[in-house]
Amino acid sequence: MTATADTYETPDGRTIGGKVLEMRNITLRFGGVVAIKDISFDIREGEIRAIIGPNGAGKSSMLNVINGFYHPQEGEIWFHGEKRKPMKPYQIAKQGIARTFQNIALFKGMSTLDNIMTGRFNQMKTNMLAQMLWKGPAEREEVENREIVEKVIDFLEIQAIRKTPVGALPYGLQKRVELGRALAAQPKLLLLDEPMAGMNVEEKEDMSRFILDVNDEFGTTIALIEHDMGVVMDISDRVVVMDYGKKIGDGTPDEVINNQDVIDAYLGVDHG
Amino acid sequence: MQGNETKKARLTPMELVIKYGFLVLMAGLLLFFSLSSEFFATPRSAVFIFQSVSITGILALGVTATLVVDGFDLSIGSTATSALMLSSYVMVVWEMSAMWAVVFCLIMGALVGLVNGLLIVKMKVPDLLATLGMMFLLVGLQRIPTEGRSISTGMVMPDGRVTEGVFSPSFLYLGRHKFDFFIENLIPVSVVVLLVLGVIVWGFMELTRHGRLMYAIGSNARAAELAGTNVNRYKVLAYMISGVLASVGGILLAARLGRGDIASGNNLLLDSVAAALIGFAVLGAAKPNVFGTIIGALFIGILLQGLTMMNAPYYTQDFVKGAVLVVALVFTFALSKRGGAH
Numbered sequence: 001m002t003a004t005a006d007t008y009e010t011p012d013g014r015t016i017g018g019k020v021l022e023m024r025n026i027t028l029r030f031g032g033v034v035a036i037k038d039i040s041f042d043i044r045e046g047e048i049r050a051i052i053g054p055n056g057a058g059k060s061s062m063l064n065v066i067n068g069f070y071h072p073q074e075g076e077i078w079f080h081g082e083k084r085k086p087m088k089p090y091q092i093a094k095q096g097i098a099r100t101f102q103n104i105a106l107f108k109g110m111s112t113l114d115n116i117m118t119g120r121f122n123q124m125k126t127n128m129l130a131q132m133l134w135k136g137p138a139e140r141e142e143v144e145n146r147e148i149v150e151k152v153i154d155f156l157e158i159q160a161i162r163k164t165p166v167g168a169l170p171y172g173l174q175k176r177v178e179l180g181r182a183l184a185a186q187p188k189l190l191l192l193d194e195p196m197a198g199m200n201v202e203e204k205e206d207m208s209r210f211i212l213d214v215n216d217e218f219g220t221t222i223a224l225i226e227h228d229m230g231v232v233m234d235i236s237d238r239v240v241v242m243d244y245g246k247k248i249g250d251g252t253p254d255e256v257i258n259n260q261d262v263i264d265a266y267l268g269v270d271h272g
Numbered sequence: 273m274q275g276n277e278t279k280k281a282r283l284t285p286m287e288l289v290i291k292y293g294f295l296v297l298m299a300g301l302l303l304f305f306s307l308s309s310e311f312f313a314t315p316r317s318a319v320f321i322f323q324s325v326s327i328t329g330i331l332a333l334g335v336t337a338t339l340v341v342d343g344f345d346l347s348i349g350s351t352a353t354s355a356l357m358l359s360s361y362v363m364v365v366w367e368m369s370a371m372w373a374v375v376f377c378l379i380m381g382a383l384v385g386l387v388n389g390l391l392i393v394k395m396k397v398p399d400l401l402a403t404l405g406m407m408f409l410l411v412g413l414q415r416i417p418t419e420g421r422s423i424s425t426g427m428v429m430p431d432g433r434v435t436e437g438v439f440s441p442s443f444l445y446l447g448r449h450k451f452d453f454f455i456e457n458l459i460p461v462s463v464v465v466l467l468v469l470g471v472i473v474w475g476f477m478e479l480t481r482h483g484r485l486m487y488a489i490g491s492n493a494r495a496a497e498l499a500g501t502n503v504n505r506y507k508v509l510a511y512m513i514s515g516v517l518a519s520v521g522g523i524l525l526a527a528r529l530g531r532g533d534i535a536s537g538n539n540l541l542l543d544s545v546a547a548a549l550i551g552f553a554v555l556g557a558a559k560p561n562v563f564g565t566i567i568g569a570l571f572i573g574i575l576l577q578g579l580t581m582m583n584a585p586y587y588t589q590d591f592v593k594g595a596v597l598v599v600a601l602v603f604t605f606a607l608s609k610r611g612g613a614h
Binding site: 182 | 475476479480481482484485487488491492494495496497498499500501502503558559
């Protein structure tokens, strides 16, 4: 099962690479409650992977396991072909896993630019004194980082609000700034927690387009969770379906949508 | 790179009030005191103001550092008085040099900050409670070695020994020397210390990524952690900065008094916290900031000096300080609804 070399072609002609992240037999319990039960799946280089399921299915718990907020009682997590030791969320972020939040995690009093810049700070290395004196390597590093940030701002079409405190922005734009903050870290894996929750149709279309463009332009591997099936089916390459903490389907959107268990889960058939 | 910056909008009256209100208030206060008391606008009174501002200001810089990470340090006042007692003890009882007194105090400040920080991030004690506990602990601890008496040369220790050490002249220099600046003996050493520390802390907070990450932590710790920030480490760092700055304040106070006075420094906590919070209102920053903190300390210094010169009784001063603080908080929170640091 260490087949990291095998690749596949998507219908639109992109080549998907080896495994970036592999979850093996993950079980997560809170006291007596089993939030995730023996789930395995992988996320491959360059793909858009969705995790869907009804409310309470364990999707958010799964995301929290991936970025280290929760530590599963059983199972292994493999990242870039190495078994991951239990780590703190900030360490995982430094390894290249960035994420957004369903209820938006931004620095509200700070401008769009400063928010996105924080995504880069932990990539910076020059020492404090050099930064204070704005000398040599510190200046070069600051300029390089600014370029990356400017690229992200251009890309997400948020030049007009670069100086605006994000607390004053409408919800849809805040989501976009948060995506920008995550992108600025140039992550190997980008986790999106319900990126379209609470959005109107137009905003959802915008967000879908940005997700596809991020994947296309930077080759970023993306995993997103959603409970709304519609949009997700259009943009993902492969989908994991969860219900009551268990995996009930895994495959391309077409395969998943014709899976009887998935249909039952979404139509609310009794699990008795 | 700044090409597509939006054109600066004209400020509305309300925004003008938020931005410049406090500076106008301070100018008004200066004018009022100058007119009411003929001695207020003199170099001698300026020296008094600078001297009182410097120690408050240094402590307030520490408070600012903890406010930036959305914390709070109530133990600064007692850390400063502990440093006051410790430095006296080192020189008078142990008969060691001024350098050792300073070194011991700085280490003590760093340790107090470290313990505060660890209590908060590791033991999950809420910041106010952890530093409140530390405050009481230090207030008690600093009295134990001398059984509650002030330290001075020739005093009788609990074991019957008579102390023979003295405050060294180089130590007293820190508290008593004044540099010439246009007028002879205008700037006390402690003011220079405040300005140097202010520039360093300002540079750290505004120019380095560490400082900006600390602001990020204060705004949203979870988001900062997601961006790969070791939140706990920065929080501990903030409390250590606070502890060290408080001990610097205590050293300067000891050098000014020339004895380990047990009753000094009662107002340090209130004054420095007020300075840091008034700082929120300066230039409409609506967040902890170094420049505002120093202006805040100056404001309190001017106020106290003015009230003293107008013969206002000492017991009214706390009331006036409290009232000013409340006004400053109104400037910060009620008037600046938009773009606050919360």
